[in-house]
Amino acid sequence: MSKVYNIKGVKLGCASSNTRYGKRNDSLVITLDEKSTISGKFTSNSFKAAPIKVALKNLTSLVPGRKALLINAGNANAATGLKGINDVKKYCKEISSLLEINATNVIPFSTGVIGEPLPTSKYLSAFKEAIPLLSKKNWKPAALSILTTDTKPKLVSREIKIEKKKIAITGFAKGSGMIRPDFATLLSFVFIDGKLNSNSLEKIHSNALSESFEALTVDGDTSPNDSSLLVASGNQENFIKNNSADEKKLEEAVKEVFEELANLLAKDAEGATKRILVNVSQAKSQKQAKSVAFTVAESPLVKTAMFGNDANWGRILSAIGRDPEINDIDQVSISINGQPMVKKGNLDPKHSEGLATKAVKKKDIEINIKLGLGKAHFKVLTSDLSEDYVLINSDYRS
Amino acid sequence: MSKVYNIKGVKLGCASSNTRYGKRNDSLVITLDEKSTISGKFTSNSFKAAPIKVALKNLTSLVPGRKALLINAGNANAATGLKGINDVKKYCKEISSLLEINATNVIPFSTGVIGEPLPTSKYLSAFKEAIPLLSKKNWKPAALSILTTDTKPKLVSREIKIEKKKIAITGFAKGSGMIRPDFATLLSFVFIDGKLNSNSLEKIHSNALSESFEALTVDGDTSPNDSSLLVASGNQENFIKNNSADEKKLEEAVKEVFEELANLLAKDAEGATKRILVNVSQAKSQKQAKSVAFTVAESPLVKTAMFGNDANWGRILSAIGRDPEINDIDQVSISINGQPMVKKGNLDPKHSEGLATKAVKKKDIEINIKLGLGKAHFKVLTSDLSEDYVLINSDYRS
Numbered sequence: 001m002s003k004v005y006n007i008k009g010v011k012l013g014c015a016s017s018n019t020r021y022g023k024r025n026d027s028l029v030i031t032l033d034e035k036s037t038i039s040g041k042f043t044s045n046s047f048k049a050a051p052i053k054v055a056l057k058n059l060t061s062l063v064p065g066r067k068a069l070l071i072n073a074g075n076a077n078a079a080t081g082l083k084g085i086n087d088v089k090k091y092c093k094e095i096s097s098l099l100e101i102n103a104t105n106v107i108p109f110s111t112g113v114i115g116e117p118l119p120t121s122k123y124l125s126a127f128k129e130a131i132p133l134l135s136k137k138n139w140k141p142a143a144l145s146i147l148t149t150d151t152k153p154k155l156v157s158r159e160i161k162i163e164k165k166k167i168a169i170t171g172f173a174k175g176s177g178m179i180r181p182d183f184a185t186l187l188s189f190v191f192i193d194g195k196l197n198s199n200s201l202e203k204i205h206s207n208a209l210s211e212s213f214e215a216l217t218v219d220g221d222t223s224p225n226d227s228s229l230l231v232a233s234g235n236q237e238n239f240i241k242n243n244s245a246d247e248k249k250l251e252e253a254v255k256e257v258f259e260e261l262a263n264l265l266a267k268d269a270e271g272a273t274k275r276i277l278v279n280v281s282q283a284k285s286q287k288q289a290k291s292v293a294f295t296v297a298e299s300p301l302v303k304t305a306m307f308g309n310d311a312n313w314g315r316i317l318s319a320i321g322r323d324p325e326i327n328d329i330d331q332v333s334i335s336i337n338g339q340p341m342v343k344k345g346n347l348d349p350k351h352s353e354g355l356a357t358k359a360v361k362k363k364d365i366e367i368n369i370k371l372g373l374g375k376a377h378f379k380v381l382t383s384d385l386s387e388d389y390v391l392i393n394s395d396y397r398s
Numbered sequence: 399m400s401k402v403y404n405i406k407g408v409k410l411g412c413a414s415s416n417t418r419y420g421k422r423n424d425s426l427v428i429t430l431d432e433k434s435t436i437s438g439k440f441t442s443n444s445f446k447a448a449p450i451k452v453a454l455k456n457l458t459s460l461v462p463g464r465k466a467l468l469i470n471a472g473n474a475n476a477a478t479g480l481k482g483i484n485d486v487k488k489y490c491k492e493i494s495s496l497l498e499i500n501a502t503n504v505i506p507f508s509t510g511v512i513g514e515p516l517p518t519s520k521y522l523s524a525f526k527e528a529i530p531l532l533s534k535k536n537w538k539p540a541a542l543s544i545l546t547t548d549t550k551p552k553l554v555s556r557e558i559k560i561e562k563k564k565i566a567i568t569g570f571a572k573g574s575g576m577i578r579p580d581f582a583t584l585l586s587f588v589f590i591d592g593k594l595n596s597n598s599l600e601k602i603h604s605n606a607l608s609e610s611f612e613a614l615t616v617d618g619d620t621s622p623n624d625s626s627l628l629v630a631s632g633n634q635e636n637f638i639k640n641n642s643a644d645e646k647k648l649e650e651a652v653k654e655v656f657e658e659l660a661n662l663l664a665k666d667a668e669g670a671t672k673r674i675l676v677n678v679s680q681a682k683s684q685k686q687a688k689s690v691a692f693t694v695a696e697s698p699l700v701k702t703a704m705f706g707n708d709a710n711w712g713r714i715l716s717a718i719g720r721d722p723e724i725n726d727i728d729q730v731s732i733s734i735n736g737q738p739m740v741k742k743g744n745l746d747p748k749h750s751e752g753l754a755t756k757a758v759k760k761k762d763i764e765i766n767i768k769l770g771l772g773k774a775h776f777k778v779l780t781s782d783l784s785e786d787y788v789l790i791n792s793d794y795r796s
Contacts, residue, residue: 044720045716045719045720046718046719046720046724046725046726046727047715047716047718047719047720047727047743048719076712078712079711079712079715079740079743079744079745080744080745081744081745084744113712114710114712114713114715114716115711115712115715115745219697219698219699220696220697220698221697221698221699221713221716221717221720222716222719222720223716224715224716224719298618299617299618299619300617300618300619300698300783300787300791301617301619301791304787304788304791304792305791305792307788307792308791308792310792312512313477313513314474314476314477314511314512314513315512315619317445317477317512317513317622318443318445318512318619318620318621318622319619320444320445321443321444321445321446321620321622322442322443322444322445322619322620326444327444328444329444329445342477345445345477346477346478346479346482347477347478347479347513385698385788386788386792387785387788387789389698389702389788390702390705390783390784390785390787390788391785393698393699393702393703393706394702394703394705394706394708394784
């Protein structure tokens with residue numbers, strides 16, 4: 001991959017707990033300078049893992065000073081009751097004193113199997129081992145250390161120029177099943193080498209999410225551990241004023257980083273052989289556009305057809321027709337990768353089965369749906385449904 | 399299978415169109431006596447196939463006299479525009495004159511591939527061939543003739559005694575994917591050897607559906623062709639008065655037939671290796687119970703776990719937690735086939751991984767979910783998600 005830009009005051013270190021993944025690094029410590037600010041967004045699932053509960057609390061109780069993020073992969077520490085909460089507090093406390101960081105400034109994250117007790121002392125040992133390894137350069141090992149069923153790390157980095165300031169944005173994410181927004185992103189950590197006030201950071205984070213992780217679905221399932229963090233390093237040289245034109249430029253760049261991470265996630269979705277963009281337009285409201293886009297993107301019959309290189313527009317039309325926001329399909333048009341399929345609710349006279357089949361064989365599929373009802377639109381990114389998805393998910397815990 | 403009871407005045411005949419399924423019978427004609435009454439319920443999908451549009455119209459325009467049902471498998475005649483409608487009218491008209499039945503008394507049904515023009519003359523020839531074969535005994539061939547991806551016919555028959563009347567109920571259904579209610583049943587035809595007024599027949603039909611096909615889901619997808627017909631033969635000897643105790647008894651028996659058909663459909667769902675009953679209780683409303691039951695029943699992660707003999711209650715809890723009707727999982731309990739999994743939102747202390755794994759290996763799985771919020775309940779029947787589901791559905795049209 002291309003150059004990875006370091007972020008002022010951000011250090012990363014990782015080690016192995018020698019549990020689920022053997023000697024592979026699965027425990028990550030990140031430290032942040034005292035000027036840094038954090039925006040955290042978490043799962044909408046009512047079922048929340050122990051670390052999420054602690055993270056939510058700590059983020060509202062931050063005190064001036066350095067901060068740390070602790071991430072473990074392999075065990076979600078979810079549905080583990082009071083013991084789970086106490087386990088999190090235990091390792092956060094020990095690491096906070098080793099790092100000489102206030103305990104409420106340590107934010108925990110977990111990903112992995114639900115419902116198994118956390119092997120706390122093993123992860124704690126790994127976090128301890130990671131501390132002397134903290135370095136501003138460890139982005140690639142960090143991106144690798146948080147993976148579970150992912151086959152590839154997802155690391156995105158770029159530098160933008162706003163007036164005379166060079167601002168780096170670097171982030172990484174994990175997740176390949178149980179991904180569906182509102183939001184559900186798995187774990188994602190993005191860092192901006194700049195100083196922003198917290199309103200500005202929250203706004204940029206929300207807007208970036210709405211067109212990336214919140215418009216991405218693999219199987220419609222969500223997890224109790226989904227978290228997205230956007231961190232501003234606090235670098236005073238790169239101060240961006242609230243509601244300025246500069247802020248707008250930064251927001252665009254952050255959006256692009258989030259979208260690229262979402263793209264990488266869709267490409268590496270469990271068992272995916274294709275990336276599918278469902279683009280719904282001419283809806284009477286955004287609610288309608290979004291509802292139809294998700295219904296099509298999550299239809300098992302549409303997803304298996306795409307896997308099988310079958311331009312089966314009948315299944316797409318059926319999925320649209322069953323959407324609760326749709327009463328009428330008489331104005332619906334559908335095309336796949338530019339090939340006409342449906343016009344006004346029926347087979348498009350320009351449809352060619354040969355060309356359609358050729359179009360659907362591509363690895364990148366764009367399903368364009370025009371509802372013919374209004375002007376609203378929404379795009380959702382998803383993947384196909386393959387035999388490997390079933391294999392991976394029927395065998396995950398064993 | 400056990401004895402199949404004939405229904406007075408109902409005759410069935412089938413033949414092959416020699417299209418999609420070669421020489422296999424795929425075209426069914428059923429004739430009904432003039433005293434018969436019909437209740438038809440159709441797909442809620444806004445996308446409706448041509449025969450459904452004609453059937454809906456004809457059922458509201460019935461005239462006194464004999465009636466006929468025409469069913470073809472292999473081509474859904476959906477999204478075929480005005481031509482599709484004209485094709486239906488054409489074969490209905492020809493058959494109606496051959497049978498000497500009023501044209502509006504002929505009700506058409508189709509199932510199969512969406513969006514391909516109907517090979518009308520071939521199905522018409524098959525319907526013609528079927529006419530001389532009409533017989534009151536042809537239940538088994540009829541049940542076989544309407545199948546598409548089903549591996550087995552679904553035929554249920556029983557005789558009940560109400561006072562001194564012996565009343566037979568016989569029905570058959572097809573469908574193994576694209577099954578989800580509100581409702582979506584594929585095709586189902588059930589016949590009662592009795593006389594009921596139409597209010598009574600409609601009521602019995604709706605009530606029977608709500609606990610059978612409307613509580614069954616395979617993949618959450620629905621089709622433009624889903625139809626359920628409940629026919630009363632008009633046999634005067636078995637007259638059942640509206641709102642009588644006898645009507646209640648008959649309703650129970652019809653419900654059982656519908657439930658048994660739904661069970662057979664769940665067992666033969668595309669690629670299914672298991673039948674799964676999701677039983678949600680202690681909900682604060684039926685709406686909540688139903689929503690949670692469907693969310694769990696349609697979760698790809700829950701379905702693949704069941705396929706893999708993995709008692710992965712974490713995925714069940716995650717599915718409950720993401721349901722829009724749920725704000726709180728702290729009172730949730732889950733058991734699978736009697737084995738405790740979750741208590742008050744966390745791992746049940748009585749949980750045994752060994753016993754849980756043993757329990758989930760069975761072919762019949764009952765997931766019991768107690769929400770701890772109220773007294774409402776709802777059950778949904780579904781199947782697991784296997785590699786074969788993906789194989790069948792990625793290869794359906796080829």
